[in-house]
Amino acid sequence: MLLQLNPALPLLTPKGIGEACFLIDNGREHHLQWVVFIDETGECWTFDNPDVRLQGNLTLGRSQPEPVWRDCWREKPTEERT
Numbered sequence: 001m002l003l004q005l006n007p008a009l010p011l012l013t014p015k016g017i018g019e020a021c022f023l024i025d026n027g028r029e030h031h032l033q034w035v036v037f038i039d040e041t042g043e044c045w046t047f048d049n050p051d052v053r054l055q056g057n058l059t060l061g062r063s064q065p066e067p068v069w070r071d072c073w074r075e076k077p078t079e080e081r082t
Helices: none
Strands: 002-013 016-024 033-038 044-048
Touching: 002 033, 002 044
Parallel strands: none
Antiparallel strands: 002 016, 016 033, 033 044
16 A cells, blocks of 8 residues: 655654655565655655654654664764763
8 A cells, every 4th residue: 555645744864854755564474665765865765763863853842753773775874972
């Protein structure tokens, strides 16, 4: 099943911040898949449900979540230690 999201949902993905425009449901044995357009590059990617997080929203009292990092996506930034 393909569901168009209206309005689009702002998500954090392993590729950066983007807007989810569609949701794909392939049944009980599969993860939901989010079709996301990345803000920085304009690329369209599909992410499994465990790989995305809803962006924070101060007005709604929702704090900014930590992004999900996967070895197959971009490298996790390292913090400089002093």
